Amino acid sequence: MRAELLAAEALRGPSSAWLGGILCQDLKAPGGSVILGKGHRLERADDVSLDAAEVRPLHLVFLDEGDVHEDEAARRLARAVAGDGVLGGRPVESQVTCRAAQRGLVAVDQAALKRLNSQPDVTVFTLPDGMPVEAGRAVAGVKVTPLGVPESVLNAAEQELAQLPLPLLDVKPFLPLRVDVVVCESLSGARRERFEAALHRKVEWFGGSLVGLSYLPHREAADPVALRRSARGCDLLLVAGVASTDPLDPPWTALIAAGARPVRRGLPVHPGSSYWLAELSGCAAIGVSSCGLFSRRTVLDILLARRFAGGALDAEFLSSLGHGGLLARELSYHFPNYGLGEDEQS
Known part of the structure; x- marks a missing residue:
């Protein structure tokens, strides 16, 4: 992954200068409204938006082969973290919010969570272990810090999570006792x-x-x-x-x-x-x-x-x-x- 500072005049130049770049900041119109959000990967159709943007240098990140975009990375981590009692959603601002699938008790492997968050670029945060929740309650957020991460980072996290005897995060349903x-x-x-x-x-x-x-x-x-x-x-x-x-x-x-x-x-x-x-x-x-x-x-x-x-x-x-x-x-x-x-x- 490489970062580039695109000069303001290059916004109106050939698309080859910016095509495939990921915005590190919101792209705004001269009045301050957001045209394209941070994390958006620029496509050819975005030349209209670039023409309408305020004239200023643009911070871009270009993913190398084998890098994974932050949205896909968040989806994969959420799937690896969650048990059957947890539902993952789509990324919003590159963060997946995990929700309780049913009324139950939050179960967090705290030692595993600490180890996971010790890995570079991985960020997972949860409600406290042992907390009763209703169905639909947000129980965790999952994301990576940069706009993209190497496949090797994701693989390491997924492999560690797969070896756990129980999911790192779950919502255990209450039993009809x-x-x-x-x-x-x-x-x-x-x-x-x-x-x-x-x-x-x-x-x-x-x-x-x-x-x-x-x-x-x-x-x-x-x-x-x-x-x-x-x-x-x-x-x-x-x-x-x-x-x-x-x-x-x-x-x-x-x-x-x-x-x-x-x-x-x-x-x-x-x-x-x-x-x-x-x-x-x-x-x-x-x-x-x-x-x-x-x-x-x-x-x-x-x-x-x-x-x-x-x-x-x-x-x-x-x-x-x-x-x-x-x-x-x-x-x-x-x-x-x-x-x-x-x-x-x-």
Whole structure:
């Protein structure tokens, strides 16, 4: 690829001086309006536009054999980067915007993204890993920096991406999980109505179904047989109203007696630091305070998004929540909006 400065008088000369050149700047009329945009490859039919342009030197780039124009390079990189849950569009100003093919959870291989962006001229930028998005949401931008790149640069990037076990970028669809909820405290009147409305809204937003909702005093919630039965009929068991700091709390001791495997007590997140997680009969069980189902800014919402997207709620993932675990309002992008207006997202 070579760059040339075309003298102003050459604009009105033979086309051989500029034919095939790629504009490094917008070509403007004397009044300032854009006639041809940056990145446009000049063709013979553009002599009319050049005649109408303001008289000034023109910066052009000519691609060598084996070079790839920035638009085609962006298309190829976008195809190599994206998984099945991501749709690539046509280049706009030589950038391909990748969008979510469905409602789901953004998945980014951050180490691979860093390696890719370490290669010369390659530029890929994404939404944060683990962010819930609606279908059609822009999740990434893909482009190359110069107006053209050598085929070897693209080949190296494509080969590295092809060797990844999973796509660098994907949007994992939410699965239609079955959810059972056991409430270990008394809720009545408007508070109970609000609780159940929030519960249905959250489960249904993910495409799940509520297969059970039981209000049990602590002594009944301490029945291992009942908890085992609930776990066998669902994919996710929520136990609300627990006293997670009490190792003798009846729901916790009953869960362990039912054969549950403890995963973690207490999470490096606020709000939600007192939650616990266990696994019973292949079902993830989460112990939460009942207020965790009212709000949309607790760790429960992050756990729900990951579990509905097919992710494991294992010790390694839970330990990683500390970075960004102070869930202030400014971090609202971490959470599903559940179809609520901004004034309702408390």
